[in-house]
Structures are given as structure tokens and as C-alpha cells.
Amino acid sequence: MRYLVSARPLITILFSFSLALAEETPEVARAQKQYSQTDYDGALSTLNAVASKSSAEWLLIGQSWFMKTEFKKASESLEKAVAAAPTDAGAWLWLGRAYGRRAETSSMLSAPGLANKCRQAFEKSVELNPRNREALNDLFEYYLQAPGFLGGGESKAKGLIDKIAALDPAERHFAEARLAESHKEYVTAESQLRRAMELAPTQIGRAINLAKFLARRGRIAESEVTFAKAEQINPNDPTLLYERAATYIDGKRNLTMAKALLERYLKSPLTPDNPPREQARRLLAKAGE
Numbered sequence: 001m002r003y004l005v006s007a008r009p010l011i012t013i014l015f016s017f018s019l020a021l022a023e024e025t026p027e028v029a030r031a032q033k034q035y036s037q038t039d040y041d042g043a044l045s046t047l048n049a050v051a052s053k054s055s056a057e058w059l060l061i062g063q064s065w066f067m068k069t070e071f072k073k074a075s076e077s078l079e080k081a082v083a084a085a086p087t088d089a090g091a092w093l094w095l096g097r098a099y100g101r102r103a104e105t106s107s108m109l110s111a112p113g114l115a116n117k118c119r120q121a122f123e124k125s126v127e128l129n130p131r132n133r134e135a136l137n138d139l140f141e142y143y144l145q146a147p148g149f150l151g152g153g154e155s156k157a158k159g160l161i162d163k164i165a166a167l168d169p170a171e172r173h174f175a176e177a178r179l180a181e182s183h184k185e186y187v188t189a190e191s192q193l194r195r196a197m198e199l200a201p202t203q204i205g206r207a208i209n210l211a212k213f214l215a216r217r218g219r220i221a222e223s224e225v226t227f228a229k230a231e232q233i234n235p236n237d238p239t240l241l242y243e244r245a246a247t248y249i250d251g252k253r254n255l256t257m258a259k260a261l262l263e264r265y266l267k268s269p270l271t272p273d274n275p276p277r278e279q280a281r282r283l284l285a286k287a288g289e
Helices: 010-019 026-036 040-048 055-067 071-084 089-105 111-128 133-145 154-167 169-182 186-199 204-216 220-233 238-250 255-267 277-287
Strands: none
Touching (some): 055 071, 071 089, 111 133, 133 169, 154 169, 169 186, 169 204, 186 204, 204 220, 204 238, 220 238, 238 255, 238 277, 255 277
């Protein structure tokens, strides 16, 4: 799975949902605060001191390792989370994400098995909670991108669109745009992204998605106009700073501005919804090449 801009609050919703299934301990409360402030080492230190860990603690340990890009350690912890709470849809979703990132970074021999585990975990999350929007969206992306022998397929992706639409009409149009772009139906993809913006005009991620699409199509002036619209929503939004810089660096243009945006990003108060600072530092180094 590749990172996609989202207008929805990813981690906060899922983490709160998972904690609601278990009694919150002082350690979990302290670690949750550290995690929300992107102090992943602090969260791990707090939770590692707990002798007998609950599913909520294993979940947060796994999430912290995931955010530190230690995906094997993340999956090992999240396996313990789902073993302790097998009906926790949020824990299954995070386990799927960890398997997915491991598949992306593994050898050709081990990647297929990890990819299948990713899909199965996403499917389990949706089965346990059909209204889990994040699980539906991640499963949609898996089906869209994975080949048939790994359980993917466009027909499966299409089968989720009505379920996505029932929970978030704007997200339905984003999913339709993803399908259209995969077929190089760029006019349709653009129309769907614009419709998503119309339905959710205050969600900055909708404008960012369209701006990035226009940049990929070489329509730079229109992309800049759309980024400016996103700026009107919130000029200091960390996701906007990061994604605009990434767009410039991918296009090998406006590199001075890209560096300035990333420097602002690194000074911003981030949450786990934002790309890790280390990822931004790597992008900043790339801008200087």
C-alpha cells in the first residue's frame, strides 16, 4: 500500500475505538498521550515497563513500532494484541498495515505470504466492524493494487464502493477516481476528485488529492491554484506542507520552496496522522540532491 492523502482522522478514531474495548490503565493513558505527541520512544518505554500487558497495551506498542518504521516488531506486537482481543477490529486493521509494510520491504520469497496476511487482516477488520471506514479504505486499496494471485482484483475493489459511499459520500468519489486513474481514464478521475471536493469543501485532503493529481498530469498552473485553495482552508496544515513539498520534489521543481515547506513541517506540532519527521528529513535530503 502506498500513502494516500486522507481527509479523515485515521489514528485517533481507531485508537479510541480500540481502547474503548478495554479498561484504560494509567500506563495506557500516559502512553496514549506520548503517542499522540509523536513521542513513540516514550510510549514504548512506558508500556514496556508493564509486566502483564493487555490488548490495548500491545496495540499501542505495535502502533509505536509501526510509526518508527520497525514493521516486524510492530506485527509481532499486534499479533499479541489480536490474540488478546480477537474481536477488536482496530487491532486487526493495524496488524494488516504492519504486514503490508513488511510485504513492501521484504524479499520476493516472503512478500507474497505477508501480503496475503495483510489482506486477511483487513478482511477480518471489515468483517468485525463493517462500519470501520479505515478498514474499508485500506482493503479497497489492497484489492485495487494487488494481483489476483494475492487476493486482489478490481471487481473486489468495486464491490466495496457502495459500502464506502454509505459511510462517506465524498470518499466514494475518491475511490471512483482511484479506479478511473488505474484505467488511465483521467477525465473521469478528475471529475470524481472535483466532486469529492464539492461534497467536502472544508476537508483539506480533498483539495490536496486534486492538486497532486493535476501535478501528475503535468497541469502545473491548475495544481498551484488548487494548492492555494487548500491553503485557504488552513495554511499551516502539516499535511499540506508535506504533500505540497513532496509534489514539488517529485516534479523536480520549486525545490527552494519545497525545502522551506519541509522546514516548516519539521517545526510543526505533528500527530500520528502526519508522516513521521524522519520521513520528512529524508525528503528534505532528497530536495538537496
